[in-house]
Amino acid sequence: MSILVNKDTKLLVQGITGRDGQFHAGRMKEYGTNIVAGTSPGKGGQEVNGIPVFDTVSDAVKKTGANTSIIFVPAAFAADAILEASYAGIDLVIAISEGVPIQDMIRVNSIIKQNGTKLIGPNCPGLITPDEALVGILPGMIFKKGNIGLMSRSGTLTYEVVNMLTMNGLGQSTVVGIGGDPVAGLYYQEILEMYENDPETEAVVLIGEIGGDAEEQAAEYIAQHMTKPVVSFIAGQTAPPGKRMGHAGAIISSGAGTAEEKIKAFAKANVPVAKEPSEIPGLLKEKLAKATS
Incomplete structure (x- = not known):
């Protein structure tokens, strides 16, 4: 679906x-x-x-x-x-x-x-359901039909992680680039709910970044409502306070929005956070194996 x-x-x-x-x-x-x-x-x-x-x-x-x-x-x-x-x-x-x-x-x-x-969006790369519809600026050749949902604030990280998933035999159901602006449309919680209700999605990858509290809110939603496995990656884990990472929403201010806070929130929700994007396929396979055992 x-x-x-x-x-x-x-x-x-x-x-x-x-x-x-x-x-x-x-x-x-x-x-x-x-x-x-x-x-x-x-x-x-x-x-x-x-x-x-x-x-x-x-x-x-x-x-x-x-x-x-x-x-x-x-x-x-x-x-x-x-x-x-x-x-x-x-x-x-x-x-x-x-x-x-x-x-x-x-x-x-x-x-x-x-x-x-x-x-x-705005300021997003769009979305794709592989082999059905590409709506945006994503490079269609790296996507593969499958059962992994992925959403991300970062366009380039989306492409990197999707390519790794595809190379590891993990196809995607729908991939959504939500954009990195501080005020945008659909965000993590709404899309998580859609993945949860989608029979074609068996697991979810959430790519976040420093700045704001959207990831913390997503972690709370996952803990309360998600039955499907979720893994994450937070960009900017070594960024100093006040560092801007190219997105208007990716700014740490007054100690809020740090990678450390986001990682802690996901840990409480039993969501593993990859230290490097390359770890995501392995974490997904572990989560899927546990879910079916």
């Missing part, structure tokens, strides 16, 4: 006539994603890679039945693009745009929750 996206996803690409939109629309379509439309104001009636372009999301939804949108527009316009998709009835929005103002996202999140729209 997977989570969030699958072969039945009808994808709309907002900003499809731009450089990034065109390039990644082509890659997603080549992977097999069902892209039904794109939007670019003033360019309705054109085609990009054989994909029809509409002026508005509303028109695209009415004429194609699009239910998922991916956003490739400049940061200054990303909030409005998310809201346009939400008001048009899109169920799931993936915002790739980087540098979206925090104030914009605070406003957007409150509105889309009222509309019942799910959001991944």
